[in-house]
Amino acid sequence: MPPVEPVREPARQRDLRDRNLATLLARVAAAGGADDDAAPSRAALAAATGLARGTVSALVDVLLAAGLLEELPPPPRTGAGRPANGLRLSGGRVAALGVELGASHVVACVRDLTGAVRARVARGSVDRTGAPERVLAASAELAGAALAQARAQGLEVVGGAWALPGLVDSAAGRLRLAPNLGWRDVDVLALLGAHPGLAGLPLAVDNEAALAAVAELWHPGDALDGSLGGTSFVLVTGEVGIGAGVVLDGRPLRGERGWSGELGHVTVDPAGPRCGCGARGCLEAYAGQEALLRRAGLAGDGTGADALRRAAEAGAPAALGALEEAGRALGVALAGAVNLLDVDAVVLGGTCAPLAPWLAAPLERELGERVLRARLLGVPVRVSTTGADAAVMGAAALVLQRVLDAPAALLG
CATH class of the missing domain: 1.10.10 (Arc Repressor Mutant, subunit A)
Structure with a gap:
């Protein structure tokens, strides 16, 4: 039979x-x-x-x-009939990996389905002169440490996303251009996929500033598809470079190729200093971390924004002057963005977040003078709710949203 x-x-x-x-x-x-x-x-x-x-x-x-x-x-019974049990997302099984590969640091975290961070590891320096293969392998090793922490808690990590500086081709998995890393047309997904610690794990790549905006926008239940109508902002995230994540009417603005948000290469003074991209007077040459440290007399200190913050708190004139100039330059660049896009607010994230007490005042002055609508309606400047970890949190959120969109993929 x-x-x-x-x-x-x-x-x-x-x-x-x-x-x-x-x-x-x-x-x-x-x-x-x-x-x-x-x-x-x-x-x-x-x-x-x-x-x-x-x-x-x-x-x-x-x-x-x-x-x-x-x-x-079940809640306490208050009358006839059996009280109904409520339902909520579980943080006990599914989780996602996020990795931020910056120009001077690497951070990896794992978030569960509720959005809670269950593991985080960081490395404070990156050899920007190293070959992409070595730098990416180091980021994969760091990711492996975060994955081990998550798996020890019984979590199943279902995917990972890398937040990268520069022009990222997400569909192809390639970093097309990153001046601050000295990389051009690097097949990031292929190199990460060859690492044994990541074998079988679905991976994605995206721009760090775009993912920082995702982190600011997202918590479980907030789809990344424009459902948050009325939410509009420009999030500035800085390290060695300066990027911006733009959200219009609840929807991340990506551009034709996903390459929008290069705020650091907006010209604030055509006769200004040479930028790493080769042009003159870019915002990055005034407000990028290395430019700030150099102007503050802290170049080579090795502690980045923390050194600037400590110097500013101590009232060091060079540090205060550098931050004043950076805030002014940010205001010039962002005024153009607000005039063009009519966003509700400017959000300071990344290494700009801890420096906000000194950047905000000159930034707000420039916005007040240069934004046309400021005569009728001010432009609020606020600090990111996710702070310096915005990009890595957004990378993990990108994976978690895919689980929420298609849970059947995990059911076998």
Whole structure:
């Protein structure tokens, strides 16, 4: 007797099931947070989505079994009937790796599905004269240390993303141009994929400033597709270079090739000093970390923004003068961006965040003088909620959002 073929779901039925799983997970994520009272029940999900209660219950059971959701204990009974159990995202199984490869440091972190950071390791220096193969291998080793910490906690890391400086071709996995690293047309994904510690792990690459904006924009439940209507800002992230992540009406602005945000190469003085990119008077030549350290008399100190902050706190005239000039240059460059894009706010992230007490005043003066709408409506300047870790947090968020968008991929 021939073997009996198993009954398979029609493709359209599977697609519908997968979409419904994503819809339910997104609903729970959107209601989530620390407030257990906001956690939706199965009945509430059925009412919100229009799905049958039996369908919702069955799909919720699938998400619970997969470790993507967890069920809260029932609240105290206050009347007749059994109180409904709330549902929330689970941080117990799925996690994502983020790595920031800066021009002078490498940071790796792992975030679970709730967005919580479960592991973080950092290396304070990068040999920018080294071959890309060696630098990327060092970043992979650091990533391996973060992965080991996460796996020791029982987490399953389902993917990783690298935040890189310069012009990144995300689709091809290549870093096309990074003046501060001296790299041109490097196949980053191929080099990382060859590292044994990353074998089998899905990887992605993107620009560090764009990912910093993702971190500022995202928490579980906030899709990165324009659903946060009305949220518009320019986030400035700085280290050796200066980049900007732009969000318009809740949607990251990427440009035709994903190469937008090179704020550091906006000209603030055509007769100014030579920039590392070869042009004169770029913002980076005034507000980049190395330019600031040089003007503050701290070049070669090796501690970057921390040295500047300490010198400014001590009232060192050279450090205060360098930060004043950097804030003015930031204001000139950002005024053009605000006039062009009409964003709601300017956000200081990266190494600009700890220096905000000294950068903000001259920056705000320039915005007030140069932005046309400032006569009617001011341009708030605030500090990033994710601080110097914005890019690495955004890299991990990029992977986590893919889980929320397509949970069926983890169900086997």
